[in-house]
Amino acid sequence: MKDPPHVPTSPITQMKVATLLAFTTLLLWGRCANAAEYYVCPQHGSDSNSGTDISHPWKTWSKAGAALEARSSSGTTVNVCKGGTVSGGGQVTWHAGHPRTIQAYTAPGSSSTTRPVLSGIGFNVDPGVSHLTFDGIEFLADESYLSLIHI
Numbered sequence: 001m002k003d004p005p006h007v008p009t010s011p012i013t014q015m016k017v018a019t020l021l022a023f024t025t026l027l028l029w030g031r032c033a034n035a036a037e038y039y040v041c042p043q044h045g046s047d048s049n050s051g052t053d054i055s056h057p058w059k060t061w062s063k064a065g066a067a068l069e070a071r072s073s074s075g076t077t078v079n080v081c082k083g084g085t086v087s088g089g090g091q092v093t094w095h096a097g098h099p100r101t102i103q104a105y106t107a108p109g110s111s112s113t114t115r116p117v118l119s120g121i122g123f124n125v126d127p128g129v130s131h132l133t134f135d136g137i138e139f140l141a142d143e144s145y146l147s148l149i150h151i
Helices: 011-033 061-070
Strands: 038-039 076-081 086-089 091-094 101-104 115-119 121-127 133-136 137-139 147-149
Touching: 038 061, 061 076, 061 091
Parallel strands: 038 076, 076 101, 086 115, 091 121, 101 133, 115 137, 121 147
Antiparallel strands: none
16 A cells, blocks of 8 residues: 655645635635626526525526626626527627626426527627637527537
């Protein structure tokens, strides 16, 4: 059996490790402090819900679209529950410097593995947008609804 590797325990080494951990924690906290998460589930949601936690999703896209347009901070994510179709809700425009993610999630108590479908929702992406992610989402659209500009 091998001996475990030697870990230096001098006060200077401990201080360096503590400083590194503190810096990493602050860096991660700063990146997450402005992040926002929203939930949409046509099967189980209600537009009178907050939409900000998995147990209280919105029903329609209009609430999520408005939240995406209104949030100017980094890290905004819209989670769309699997097994449903989210329709309508107008156009959503992404501007440079405002990363966005739209991703699938499994609603509590659901066993659906079917990707959610976004139907009839317009996405306009301005020049300079560098962080736009669609994960596990299907689209039901034609060129009048899906507009990706300068990608």
